[in-house]
Amino acid sequence: AQRVTQPEKLLSVFKGAPVELKCNYSYSGSPELFWYVQYSRQRLQLLLRHISRESIKGFTADLNKGETSFHLKKPFAQEEDSAMYYCALSVLTGTASKLTFGTGTRLQVTL
Template identity: 90%
Template sequence: AQRVTQPEKLLSVFKGAPVELKCNYSYSGSPELFWYVQYSRQRLQLLLRHISRESIKGFTADLNKGETSFHLKKPFAQEEDSAMYYCALTESGGGADGLTFGKGTHLIIQP
């Protein structure tokens, strides 16, 4: 069965410090990985997808198939990055299959 693990429920860092949100997955096929973000009082929104290899709001994530990880990183945290972050996976291959989400990490950026 596919599973996404986000080991940290809460992560607090100071403004300007590097941020790394961990995500590990268990999946027998070829996964497609996503990071979703939910800012306070806003809806869940897509932050980035591994297949696009893009950087959004300074965040990047690299898929490591050997370690089955997809950690989210940002070199210098900003206060507006405070939010809930969810890692998710689905089967790759062209279909918009259902997503399997982790439980989320609440990121707090302290001034």
């Protein structure tokens, strides 16, 4: 069965410090991975997807199939990055694709 692991419940960093939110997965198929973010009092929303190889709000994430990881990184944290971050794995069932989420990591950026 598929599984997504986010080992840290809380990550606290200073403004301007580098950020790395860890995500590991287990899946027998070809993985499609995503990061979702939930800012305070806002809806959960897609941040980025591995297939796009994009940088959103300064965040990047590289899929490492050898280490089965998809860590989210940003070189310099900003206060507005404080939020709940979820790593998610897309699983194709016979009828639809669905997302399996990790337990989430709260990022706290302090001055």
